[in-house]
Amino acid sequence: MAADGEVAHILAEDYFKFGIDPASRLGQATKRGPITEDHVRGVQAFIRAVNDRWDGLSPRMAETRVDIPGLQSKGRIDLKYQQADGLWIWDYKHGRTWVDAVENWQLLCYAVGALEHYSVPGAIHLCICQPNSFDPDGPVKVWTLTPGEFVIYRGRLLAAIAATKDPEPRTTPGPHCLWCSGRGACRALGAAVAAVFDYLTGAEYVPASGAAVGLELSILDQAADLIKARRSGLEADALARSRKGEPIVGWEVVPKMSNLNWTVPLSQAADLADLAGVNIRKEALLTPLQAMAAGVPAEIVEAVSGRESYGFGLKKSKSPEVFFNG
Numbered sequence: 390m391a392a393d394g395e396v397a398h399i400l401a402e403d404y405f406k407f408g409i410d411p412a413s414r415l416g417q418a419t420k421r422g423p424i425t426e427d428h429v430r431g432v433q434a435f436i437r438a439v440n441d442r443w444d445g446l447s448p449r450m451a452e453t454r455v456d457i458p459g460l461q462s463k464g465r466i467d468l469k470y471q472q473a474d475g476l477w478i479w480d481y482k483h484g485r486t487w488v489d490a491v492e493n494w495q496l497l498c499y500a501v502g503a504l505e506h507y508s509v510p511g512a513i514h515l516c517i518c519q520p521n522s523f524d525p526d527g528p529v530k531v532w533t534l535t536p537g538e539f540v541i542y543r544g545r546l547l548a549a550i551a552a553t554k555d556p557e558p559r560t561t562p563g564p565h566c567l568w569c570s571g572r573g574a575c576r577a578l579g580a581a582v583a584a585v586f587d588y589l590t591g592a593e594y595v596p597a598s599g600a601a602v603g604l605e606l607s608i609l610d611q612a613a614d615l616i617k618a619r620r621s622g623l624e625a626d627a628l629a630r631s632r633k634g635e636p637i638v639g640w641e642v643v644p645k646m647s648n649l650n651w652t653v654p655l656s657q658a659a660d661l662a663d664l665a666g667v668n669i670r671k672e673a674l675l676t677p678l679q680a681m682a683a684g685v686p687a688e689i690v691e692a693v694s695g696r697e698s699y700g701f702g703l704k705k706s707k708s709p710e711v712f713f714n715g
């Protein structure tokens with residue numbers, strides 16, 4: 390998890406466990422960097438999203454460890470609680486890469502682990518709160534499963550886990566590879582990327598219909614995901630080899646630097662700048678989206694804000710996915 394995400398998770402955990410208001414900690418230093426307005430705003434949006442759906446009484450458990458059945462691994466559930474309308478499992482994402490709740494296997498793993506020794510409740514709500522990734526439907530995505538649907542998905546998950554024990558496990562590359570720690574060494578992913586390369590360098594093909602254009606756009610989007618996953622895996626492999634002294638031909642290892650950040654509380658930095666006669670305190674208004682995330686009702690914001698069209702783009706519709714299978 391990136392440092393920003395870790396800071397935000399610390400704020401969320403402290404709110405749900407100890408009731409500490411994130412805003413009261415603005416500017417404080419943590420071992421992962423200072424707490425900024427961005428962290429506070431994101432976690433406030435998470436708190437509001439949860440409180441809007443919580444019955445106000447049921448105990449909430451933050452940052453609970455969960456064993457994933459059949460895997461020698463554990464997960465950490467950001468927040469869970471059970472109330473009359475079912476089990477709620479929340480995952481807060483501070484990053485900008487859009488993540489859906491529907492068929493989210495990370496959340497399914499958490500649910501399967503959380504319910505391993507319990508009967509399945511009347512509904513399971515798997516929720517993502519992602520305030521920094523723009524979605525016209527808002528930052529909260531909830532996938533609600535009936536007990537029957539949950540049992541079917543649990544079966545698929547356990548079967549997939551069992552299949553990984555096969556001496557020759559079948560691997561299917563896809564966007565999920567981006568989060569796989571084995572992506573640098575995975576043959577199936579390497580083969581899929583090679584197939585993409587062949588396709589791109591060999592294609593003398595002009596799509597003849599809207600259907601063909603749409604299909605090729607989908608393939609290219611998926612290819613981009615595969616290449617990104619493979620590249621980040623190879624980069625990790627190259628860094629590991631380089632640490633052991635093996636040269637990586639054509640490449641050198643250089644430090645990655647973050648943006649320049651204050652390492653003291655923000656108020657202290659501002660006081661120091663005052664000594665130089667410069668006021669560095671921002672007095673900017675929140676953007677309309679930030680205002681909604683901060684709790685201003687959408688009707689009020691929408692009455693005094695708007696968008697301007699500056700051309701047209703494409704948005705993925707809900708169509709069947711096609712993946713390279715290596």
Ligand code: SF4
Pocket residue numbers: 560561562563565566569570571572573575576577578
């Ligand atoms: S990199 Fe290979 S093993 Fe990892 S998820 Fe992708 S296909 Fe599966």
